[in-house]
Amino acid sequence: MHHNEPTDLQRLALSRRRFIGCGALAGAALFLAGTPLGRSALARTATSTPLLGFANVAASTADTITLPPGYRFDVLISWGQPLHADSVNYRGDGSHTAAEQLGQFGENNDGMSLFPWPDDPDRALMAINNEYCNYPYLLQHGQSPQSLEDVRKAQAAVGVTVIEVRRDSNGAWRFVQGSPYNRRLHANLPMAFGGPARGHELLRTEADPEGVAPIGTFQNCANGMTPWGTYLTCEENFSDCFGSRDPQLALTPAQKRYSVKLDGASDNRWHLYDERFDIARHPNELNRHGWVVEIDPFDPQSTPVKRTALGRFKHENAAITLSRDGRVVVYMGDDERGEFIYKFVSRDRFQPSNAAANRQLLDHGDLYVACLDGQSLQPRGEGRWIRLRFGENGLTPENGFSDQGEVLIHARAAGSQVSATRMDRPEWIAVSPVDGQVYCTLTNNVQRGSEGQPLDGANPRANNLYGQILRWREDGDDAAAESFSWDLFVIAGNPVVHPGSRNAGSANIDADNMFNSPDGLAFDPDGRLWIQTDGNYSNSGDYAGMGNNQMLCADPLSGEIRRFLVGPVGCEITGVAFAADRRAMFIGVQHPGEGGGSSFPDHRPEMRPRSSVVVIRRDDGGIIGA
Ligand code: FEO
Ligand code: CA
Ligand code: CA
Numbered sequence: 001m002h003h004n005e006p007t008d009l010q011r012l013a014l015s016r017r018r019f020i021g022c023g024a025l026a027g028a029a030l031f032l033a034g035t036p037l038g039r040s041a042l043a044r045t046a047t048s049t050p051l052l053g054f055a056n057v058a059a060s061t062a063d064t065i066t067l068p069p070g071y072r073f074d075v076l077i078s079w080g081q082p083l084h085a086d087s088v089n090y091r092g093d094g095s096h097t098a099a100e101q102l103g104q105f106g107e108n109n110d111g112m113s114l115f116p117w118p119d120d121p122d123r124a125l126m127a128i129n130n131e132y133c134n135y136p137y138l139l140q141h142g143q144s145p146q147s148l149e150d151v152r153k154a155q156a157a158v159g160v161t162v163i164e165v166r167r168d169s170n171g172a173w174r175f176v177q178g179s180p181y182n183r184r185l186h187a188n189l190p191m192a193f194g195g196p197a198r199g200h201e202l203l204r205t206e207a208d209p210e211g212v213a214p215i216g217t218f219q220n221c222a223n224g225m226t227p228w229g230t231y232l233t234c235e236e237n238f239s240d241c242f243g244s245r246d247p248q249l250a251l252t253p254a255q256k257r258y259s260v261k262l263d264g265a266s267d268n269r270w271h272l273y274d275e276r277f278d279i280a281r282h283p284n285e286l287n288r289h290g291w292v293v294e295i296d297p298f299d300p301q302s303t304p305v306k307r308t309a310l311g312r313f314k315h316e317n318a319a320i321t322l323s324r325d326g327r328v329v330v331y332m333g334d335d336e337r338g339e340f341i342y343k344f345v346s347r348d349r350f351q352p353s354n355a356a357a358n359r360q361l362l363d364h365g366d367l368y369v370a371c372l373d374g375q376s377l378q379p380r381g382e383g384r385w386i387r388l389r390f391g392e393n394g395l396t397p398e399n400g401f402s403d404q405g406e407v408l409i410h411a412r413a414a415g416s417q418v419s420a421t422r423m424d425r426p427e428w429i430a431v432s433p434v435d436g437q438v439y440c441t442l443t444n445n446v447q448r449g450s451e452g453q454p455l456d457g458a459n460p461r462a463n464n465l466y467g468q469i470l471r472w473r474e475d476g477d478d479a480a481a482e483s484f485s486w487d488l489f490v491i492a493g494n495p496v497v498h499p500g501s502r503n504a505g506s507a508n509i510d511a512d513n514m515f516n517s518p519d520g521l522a523f524d525p526d527g528r529l530w531i532q533t534d535g536n537y538s539n540s541g542d543y544a545g546m547g548n549n550q551m552l553c554a555d556p557l558s559g560e561i562r563r564f565l566v567g568p569v570g571c572e573i574t575g576v577a578f579a580a581d582r583r584a585m586f587i588g589v590q591h592p593g594e595g596g597g598s599s600f601p602d603h604r605p606e607m608r609p610r611s612s613v614v615v616i617r618r619d620d621g622g623i624i625g626a
Helices: 008-014 026-032 148-157 253-257 283-288 404-409 411-417
Strands: 071-078 109-117 120-130 159-167 173-175 183-185 192-194 220-225 231-235 292-295 305-307 319-322 327-333 341-349 365-372 380-387 426-431 438-442 468-474 483-491 518-523 529-533 550-554 561-566 572-578 585-590 612-618
Touching: 071 173, 109 220, 109 231, 109 585, 109 612, 120 220, 120 231, 120 572, 159 231, 220 319, 220 572, 253 411, 319 426, 327 426, 327 438, 365 411, 404 411, 438 518, 468 518, 518 572, 529 572, 550 572
Parallel strands: 109 572, 192 305, 426 518
Antiparallel strands: 071 612, 109 120, 120 159, 159 173, 159 183, 220 231, 231 292, 292 305, 319 327, 327 341, 341 365, 365 380, 380 483, 426 438, 438 468, 468 483, 518 529, 529 550, 550 561, 572 585, 585 612
């Protein structure tokens, strides 16, 4: 699995495992300064084929998808597209009812996975997140919800959509309307809890006094795909859907920790029309969201399960790998300013030939949170995974934790209790198929440098506008290790506007490939690292010359980064999946025309812009990126 042997210096460094907490790491950081943990130790040999085989794409503000020469795109599916044989055709004006939306592709597609058909290379299922709503386009009146019907339509437009896709004789992938596998999993669909917090007092409500049957999923950001063929959807900004009609309500510390706002913190306004989302009436409903949810796309009747062992926070994605002894390891970021990076290690081993046993793997195991050194401000150092287990490391009743269920429900508080490292908004995490190193986008953080968020080596810039990508190698190249060494793979910046300063970015950023706010992140099987952005697309000031949001591709060994794709006006590029033969790449175009100015993908003035999944192919049918 993991091929690169550590150097002698690395072995020496990695053997220093005596520190016990974040406060004791400064010495280790100084010791490590100058050790070759970065790409110089892993330089690609001169005889190997270059990993990046396409020409860099210039920044653009065009309202289309721009690709390198020799590439083309097709739109696979867009918001409002009818899923079933009897679903209503999309009208383009926001006039659909909630009931009609339930039979159509959801809004704001985000993370997605492709599940190859067992015995047919031209057939697959895709599970695609529908994160949140663009109300100016979703609702005909163009305002935030003004009625229960509006809220019901929003709830019908979010969650996850499962679709069947097929490749035609010309090599183009097409969505199959009417497939019995097509399914919308939305905010009012009955689900189940699994894991240690199932049935916990904090998960019980009037509607579910046992605390075992949550309703719905929403704010589904990114994703994961298990080795046993299920989909993981990750609930991110769930608190944006809650609020209260009671303006006098005092928020609890736990509610504040998840950034709940009485007036809803967003334009959802669900709490005004759907009592379930009023935290004064149903305070525990909030605790039933913020989880990773496991879905079987091959069984349209299956009940999704919220896997509580993976912790409750604002989940970005779930990057899955196996430990050396075959246990399942899930890396997860919590995307809010100053929040943490986590990993789950299963108790039991993955069994390739025992599908039933694998369905319980994510219910038993340990959740860990990352603690990095780096007070020296060196862009490399060591770190430790601190186990979040009730009774250990101060996770005790005197500190407000009554049992393991509460540790998981209040995972952020547990992370703070063990002094985990506050990061610059952890977004996606990806594990290299070549050497097992783990990469995490830290998208930006305007609060860095303020109270409680001092600069450190992994988060080295105050008012971080551009973001960076953190990378770590687990000790012994074992994903279940309790310690690791890390460095920064890239520090984004603008070397034209800020030459010679920290905001110019690292050496692998130049005027031709600069970007801000890395977010989506995935490896293809050859080890190319694909980077998607969700950043400032003003193309001015600090962001001059960066153009629209985009997708880049990096060679992890040389550090080279090339721009591969630029999206249409106002979008972010998010979500990526590959056909099994890698002759097609599926990417997500989310919220084109946010704030106006786009007619993607229909390019007809009477049609509203709409989020879409797009398929990228090469004219010569070759492997994407090669
Ligand atoms: Fe849904 Fe952190 O992006
Ligand atoms: Ca994201
Ligand atoms: Ca983002």
